[in-house]
Each structure stands twice: as C-alpha cells, then as structure tokens.
Amino acid sequence: MSEQSVTSFRDRARSWLAANAPRRSDAQEPDGEPQAAGVAAQREFQAKLYDAGFAGITWPKEYGGQGLTNAEQIAFGEEARGYALPTGVFFIGLGMPGPTILEMGSEAQKKRYLPKMLRGEEIWCQLFSEPAAGSDVASLTTSAVRDGDEWLLNGQKVWTSGAQWSDYGAIIARTDPTVPKHNGITMFIVDMHAPGVTVRPLKVATGSSPFNEVFFDNVRLPAGSVIGEVNNGWAAAVVMLRNERVTIGTMGSPRTSPLSYHSLSALAARLGTGADVEVARRLARLYARERSVRLFGQLLREEAMAGRDPGARGSVAKLAGAELAMSACEVAEAVLGQAVVAGGAGDPEIDAVIMAVIGSPGSSVAGGTNEIQRNIIGERVLGLAKDPGVDRGTPFNQLRVGTLNTK
Ligand SMILES: Cc1cc2nc3c(=O)[nH]c(=O)nc-3n(C[C@H](O)[C@H](O)[C@H](O)COP(=O)(O)OP(=O)(O)OC[C@H]3O[C@@H](n4cnc5c(N)ncnc54)[C@H](O)[C@@H]3O)c2cc1C
Structure with a gap:
C-alpha cells in the first residue's frame, strides 16, 4: 500500500468522522450498560461505519473486511482518538470471538458470521x-x-x-x-x-x-x-484469551474517563484541592503512569497489527491497566477531599468519579485476575518455575480437587 493511498484513506476517515461521529467531549462516558435504545443506536452507527469502509479495516474482503493494511488501521485509530465511537456492544465480538473465528473457524463460519458481526447486525x-x-x-x-x-x-x-x-x-x-x-x-x-x-x-x-x-x-x-x-477447544480458548488480554490491555482509559489525569486535574482545580502539594504530587504520578500504560498499549497494538504475537506482554499491559485504575482511585480520593464523605450532592462530575471508583475493582478481575497475570508474567517473561499443575494428567472425571466433582 503506497504512502499516498494511506494519506487519502486518512483524509477520508478524518472528514467522515467529523461529519458522523460524536466528539469525546460531547459524549457521556458509558458505564457498561447501554439501554435498549442505546443498543439500537450502536447497531445503526456500526452499520454506517461499515458502509463507509471503516469496519474490519484489516479483515479479509471475502469475510466483509476492507482487506487493507495495518497502516490504514493505525491511521484510522489516530484520527478516531478524539471521538467517542458508540460501538461498545461490539467490543467483545470484534475483539475476541471474531479474531478467533478468523484464525480457527471453518470457511462456512467465516462467511456466515463475520460480515454480520462487522456490520453490527449481530452482537x-x-x-x-x-x-x-x-x-x-x-x-x-x-x-x-x-x-x-x-x-x-x-x-x-x-x-x-x-x-x-x-x-x-x-x-x-x-x-x-x-x-x-x-x-x-x-x-x-x-x-x-x-x-x-x-x-x-x-x-x-x-x-x-x-x-x-x-x-x-x-x-x-x-x-x-x-x-x-x-x-481441541483449549487451543481455541487460548487464542481467544490472548486476543482478550491484548484487547483489554491496550484499550487505555479515555481522556474523558472520570478517573483520568485530565478529568481529575480539572476537578482538583475546580474544588481547590489541586493547591495541596500532596494532591499535586499524586496527580503528577498519575500522569506519568497513565502515559506509560498508554504508550505501552500503543506499542503492543501496533505490533499486533504488524502481525507480531505480543505473547505474555499482553498480560503485562492488562496488569498495568488494572493497577493504573486502582491507583487512580486513590488519587480521586485525595482530589475529592471532603466531598468523598459528603458524596456528590447532585454534582454530576463528583457522582461520576464516585461511580467509577466503585466499578474500578472489576478491572483487576475481568479478563483474568491480577494474580493470574502475575503467574503468566512470572512463568513466561521472567522464566520462574511453572505452577506444578498436579491435576493436568488426570482424567477430568477422576478429579476431586479444583472442580465440582465430589464423587
Ligand atoms: C467486569 C467483568 C467482566 C467479565 N466478563 C466476562 C465475560 O464476558 N465472559 C466470561 O466468560 N467471563 C467474564 N468475566 C469473568 C472473569 O473472567 C472471571 O471473574 C475471572 O477469570 C476470575 O474468575 P473467578 O471470578 O471465578 O475468581 P476465582 O478464579 O475463583 O479467583 C478467586 C481469587 O483467587 C485467586 N486465584 C485463583 N487462582 C489462582 C492462582 N492459580 N494463583 C494465584 N491466585 C489465584 C484469584 O486471583 C482471585 O483473587 C468478567 C469479569 C468481570 C469482573
């Protein structure tokens, strides 16, 4: 793909997004549960994205993709950064089952399911x-x-x-x-x-x-x-879990997330807590941490698009993202000061921070817990001794430990 065609693709993406997508600052942060109307709107938006040629950019044409290269995918990602694309309900399908079917599914499955998944017809x-x-x-x-x-x-x-x-x-x-x-x-x-x-x-x-x-x-x-x-479903499960860690570990936290440096520093300035040296120090540490997690995620994403298997580094990104979320909760507590005790009292920004803090521990469990990511990193990155896995060689129906089998 020539540099010129990537540039024209980028230009096309830029004007399409400006005309069709909500800017991040206009969009409400999703809390993970769109209502029925929200689901219908997301299906509609995904169909528009597909019809405009921006869904499944690197997926093969015969399965509904655009058959383009990673250069176009990266260009689209860069152009879309300032927008809150209402496509959250497709996050799992396109990030996990979709790539697994592409890699391990039958020809009939790829033809039947992938185009409808890309077009937002099936979640x-x-x-x-x-x-x-x-x-x-x-x-x-x-x-x-x-x-x-x-x-x-x-x-x-x-x-x-x-x-x-x-x-x-x-x-x-x-x-x-x-x-x-x-x-x-x-x-x-x-x-x-x-x-x-x-x-x-x-x-x-x-x-x-x-x-x-x-x-x-x-x-x-x-x-x-x-x-x-x-x-042989374990092999397919490993492919899907690998995609899951990379998808979750590299998604990063948007600037408008209530727990991002951007949001918390603005809130600290408004509440007056930003003048406190300790709060300012914590915000600075959050900025550095957020930036390093984001850059590492970007590196893995670009490597994955270039066809390089991130291996156990997907677990590093997943763990770093979960730890960032928990450290941001502590910064939020300092930023809110007394407001954390008084509650939001109708202040939507404070309410959003409190809700995000309540939901944050989920990030250290979803897609494999922090302990499991550490086990993977220990074994596959640091070369530490493998878990003995005493039940690995025993037929499942003879196991008594670690399963519901009590016979
Ligand atoms: C927001 C969210 C979304 C999710 N979405 C999905 C989904 O769409 N589909 C799906 O299938 N699942 C989903 N999950 C489930 C998630 O994958 C599991 O919760 C996770 O794998 C942990 O399993 P568990 O809850 O049974 O905890 P357990 O496995 O029972 O773990 C309990 C505790 O023991 C620790 N532990 C367990 N084994 C070890 C070990 N070997 N070494 C050290 N510590 C260990 C764990 O770290 C944890 O602290 C989701 C979870 C969350 C929070």
Missing part, C-alpha cells in the same frame, strides 16, 4: 467463566453431548458481559470427561435466542448490569457450530 458474547471455573477455566463442567449430527448443551455460565443483548456467543463446553481437563473441551457457536437459553442480568454495585448468568437447558447445537476441532 456476540464470550461464555467461558462458570461459578466454579474462573481463573481455572479448564475445570468447566458445562457439557455438550453428541446427539446424532447435533450436540446437546447443558450447564451454566456466569459474568457473561453483554449476554442480554447478544445474538450469538462463543462457548467452551466439556465434550470428553474421560481425558485430562484441557483435552476434552470444545468451542461452539451458540445462538443466544435458541430454546433452552436463559439469560439473567446480574446487578453490580454501581446499579448497572454489565454482565449476566446464562443457563443452558438441552440447547441444540448444529454440527457446524464447532469452532476448530472437537476436543
């Missing part, structure tokens, strides 16, 4: 975690049993972000309990509107319901719904 969720299988997700007990050409799915998932407005989900289920836990798992595409699927939103401390518990009661999965190979 996707990721169904991995279960009540007794989170960090150790390979201990999952949701089962899929062959029934002729189809599969019968039974079990429960939990913490499924966006399941309440999803059309499809990528789910991992146990298909062979007689082999060690990582070897008997298969990844499927499940229709979230199929008979036997029940979605129950879970309310979190902020009052919103960003995620759900999902029950599967004899749900029929067609033969063509397997992503990758039967009983």
Whole structure:
C-alpha cells in the first residue's frame, strides 16, 4: 500500500468522522450498560461505519473486511482518538470471538458470521467463566453431548458481559470427561435466542448490569457450530484469551474517563484541592503512569497489527491497566477531599468519579485476575518455575480437587 493511498484513506476517515461521529467531549462516558435504545443506536452507527469502509479495516474482503493494511488501521485509530465511537456492544465480538473465528473457524463460519458481526447486525458474547471455573477455566463442567449430527448443551455460565443483548456467543463446553481437563473441551457457536437459553442480568454495585448468568437447558447445537476441532477447544480458548488480554490491555482509559489525569486535574482545580502539594504530587504520578500504560498499549497494538504475537506482554499491559485504575482511585480520593464523605450532592462530575471508583475493582478481575497475570508474567517473561499443575494428567472425571466433582 503506497504512502499516498494511506494519506487519502486518512483524509477520508478524518472528514467522515467529523461529519458522523460524536466528539469525546460531547459524549457521556458509558458505564457498561447501554439501554435498549442505546443498543439500537450502536447497531445503526456500526452499520454506517461499515458502509463507509471503516469496519474490519484489516479483515479479509471475502469475510466483509476492507482487506487493507495495518497502516490504514493505525491511521484510522489516530484520527478516531478524539471521538467517542458508540460501538461498545461490539467490543467483545470484534475483539475476541471474531479474531478467533478468523484464525480457527471453518470457511462456512467465516462467511456466515463475520460480515454480520462487522456490520453490527449481530452482537456476540464470550461464555467461558462458570461459578466454579474462573481463573481455572479448564475445570468447566458445562457439557455438550453428541446427539446424532447435533450436540446437546447443558450447564451454566456466569459474568457473561453483554449476554442480554447478544445474538450469538462463543462457548467452551466439556465434550470428553474421560481425558485430562484441557483435552476434552470444545468451542461452539451458540445462538443466544435458541430454546433452552436463559439469560439473567446480574446487578453490580454501581446499579448497572454489565454482565449476566446464562443457563443452558438441552440447547441444540448444529454440527457446524464447532469452532476448530472437537476436543481441541483449549487451543481455541487460548487464542481467544490472548486476543482478550491484548484487547483489554491496550484499550487505555479515555481522556474523558472520570478517573483520568485530565478529568481529575480539572476537578482538583475546580474544588481547590489541586493547591495541596500532596494532591499535586499524586496527580503528577498519575500522569506519568497513565502515559506509560498508554504508550505501552500503543506499542503492543501496533505490533499486533504488524502481525507480531505480543505473547505474555499482553498480560503485562492488562496488569498495568488494572493497577493504573486502582491507583487512580486513590488519587480521586485525595482530589475529592471532603466531598468523598459528603458524596456528590447532585454534582454530576463528583457522582461520576464516585461511580467509577466503585466499578474500578472489576478491572483487576475481568479478563483474568491480577494474580493470574502475575503467574503468566512470572512463568513466561521472567522464566520462574511453572505452577506444578498436579491435576493436568488426570482424567477430568477422576478429579476431586479444583472442580465440582465430589464423587
Ligand atoms: C467486569 C467483568 C467482566 C467479565 N466478563 C466476562 C465475560 O464476558 N465472559 C466470561 O466468560 N467471563 C467474564 N468475566 C469473568 C472473569 O473472567 C472471571 O471473574 C475471572 O477469570 C476470575 O474468575 P473467578 O471470578 O471465578 O475468581 P476465582 O478464579 O475463583 O479467583 C478467586 C481469587 O483467587 C485467586 N486465584 C485463583 N487462582 C489462582 C492462582 N492459580 N494463583 C494465584 N491466585 C489465584 C484469584 O486471583 C482471585 O483473587 C468478567 C469479569 C468481570 C469482573
């Protein structure tokens, strides 16, 4: 791709965004739960983005993408930085199941699902975690049993972000309990509107319901719904988890997030707490930390676009982002001063900071906890001894520890 064509793509992106996208300063920060009207508006915006040629920029043309290079993707990202694109409900589908289907799905799956995902016609969720299988997700007990050409799915998932407005989900289920836990798992595409699927939103401390518990009661999965190979779902799960860490770890916190340096320093100036030396020092440290997390995320994103596997450095970005969020909470406390005790008392900026502080611990759990990221970094970056994994060689149905199997 010539430099000239990248420049003309950038120019086209710049004028399209100026005419069609809300600027960050005009947009309200999402709290993770768009209402039904918000979901419809996001579908509409994603369709416009697609029709204008700015969705799936590097995805192959035959699957609905633009078939362009990383140079155009980077140019679009740079131009879009000042805008709050209302596309949050597609974050999971396009960041996790989409790339996994691209890498491991069948030709029929790529043709059927990817264009509609890109065009915002179908929303996707990721169904991995279960009540007794989170960090150790390979201990999952949701089962899929062959029934002729189809599969019968039974079990429960939990913490499924966006399941309440999803059309499809990528789910991992146990298909062979007689082999060690990582070897008997298969990844499927499940229709979230199929008979036997029940979605129950879970309310979190902020009052919103960003995620759900999902029950599967004899749900029929067609033969063509397997992503990758039967009983090789762990390989597909690893691809999806890798994409998840990079997607979450490199998204950064927008300047307008209530806990960003930009927002907190403006609030400190307004409340008068910014004059305090200790508050100013904390704000300066937040600025430095935020900047380094953002630049590291940008580096990984650009490397990933250039086709380089970020490996365990995705865990470094994920951990650094989660720790930044928690340190920003402490800075927020200092900035608010007495207002933290009095509450917002109708001040929307203070209310937004308090809500963001309440929601922040989720960042050290979503996409794998901080402890799990440290284990990965310890083993794969620092070369420390591997977790012994005593249950790795034992058939799943003979395990007694670390699973619900108490027989
Ligand atoms: C905002 C949010 C969105 C989410 N969205 C989704 C989603 O869309 N789909 C989905 O499938 N899941 C989702 N999750 C679930 C998330 O992946 C799990 O919560 C996470 O993997 C941890 O699992 P758990 O909650 O079962 O905790 P557990 O695994 O039970 O962990 C409990 C504690 O033990 C620690 N621990 C566990 N194992 C080890 C170990 N080996 N070494 C050291 N410490 C350990 C953990 O760090 C943690 O502190 C979401 C979670 C959040 C908070």
